[in-house]
Amino acid sequence: MEGKEEDVRVGANRYGERQPIGTAAQAKDYREPPSAPLFEAGELSSWSFYRAGIAEFVATFLFLYITVLTVMGVAKSKSKCSTVGIQGIAWAFGGMIFALVYCTAGISGGHINPAVTFGLFLARKLSMTRAIFYIIMQCLGAICGAGVVKGFEPHLYERLGGGANTIAKGYTNIAGLGAEIVGTFVLVYTVFSATDAKRNARDSHVPILAPLPIGFAVFLVHLATIPVTGTGINPARSLGAAIIFNKDQAWDDHVSLIHP
Numbered sequence: 001m002e003g004k005e006e007d008v009r010v011g012a013n014r015y016g017e018r019q020p021i022g023t024a025a026q027a028k029d030y031r032e033p034p035s036a037p038l039f040e041a042g043e044l045s046s047w048s049f050y051r052a053g054i055a056e057f058v059a060t061f062l063f064l065y066i067t068v069l070t071v072m073g074v075a076k077s078k079s080k081c082s083t084v085g086i087q088g089i090a091w092a093f094g095g096m097i098f099a100l101v102y103c104t105a106g107i108s109g110g111h112i113n114p115a116v117t118f119g120l121f122l123a124r125k126l127s128m129t130r131a132i133f134y135i136i137m138q139c140l141g142a143i144c145g146a147g148v149v150k151g152f153e154p155h156l157y158e159r160l161g162g163g164a165n166t167i168a169k170g171y172t173n174i175a176g177l178g179a180e181i182v183g184t185f186v187l188v189y190t191v192f193s194a195t196d197a198k199r200n201a202r203d204s205h206v207p208i209l210a211p212l213p214i215g216f217a218v219f220l221v222h223l224a225t226i227p228v229t230g231t232g233i234n235p236a237r238s239l240g241a242a243i244i245f246n247k248d249q250a251w252d253d254h255v256s257l258i259h260p
Helices: 002-009 023-029 041-045 047-076 085-104 114-122 128-152 154-159 173-194 197-202 211-229 235-258
Strands: none
Touching (some): 041 128, 047 085, 047 128, 047 154, 047 235, 085 211, 114 128, 114 173, 114 235, 128 235, 154 235
């Protein structure tokens, strides 16, 4: 009987009728970790803290670099049939999130999104110190990523909108705001579900690859909201593209005043 119980514990299906379910399984395999402290001064002297911030910077930089280039490639083409189209843009966003979360999950948790970081902070999964640091690094990475794309061809970047989010014709600001709120909720909800430790304990016999549902959620949300707002759902992505694009617009307006 001891051998049978051991097989059940590690998730074998041989004695599935003996496997505890529901709260019984959670009580056996899972213990709720303590909430993260609001402020943890010790993190500031830890290399792993800064390494995690660097990982968030690099991941958000690469995310903006690839996705903004994809958006501009579609906008540049006269015939959408000759490009990846909206579906390709959605795959670029979802695919990059899948790859980058997979690469950085073991270093920083693979947030790559201030909305995800803020949600995890509210759930007390990380300290305010780490949350603020992550958000700053994410925004800086996004700005640098969009800036590198702009550096390839500044005039083309301006003409094609720079990947900045805008409300499409026929939609109101309220509709755009609603689309972004629901889309961001879908993403954050998926992140919480995919990384739920209780699920891993309860369904330990089912391998769960968290980056896959997260990337797929990003893909689906983009399919739905690209025609409405261009899809933000990531404040760093929207901020980075908007700052670089609007900086160009402001400079052009300044030059036009000096040299009409």
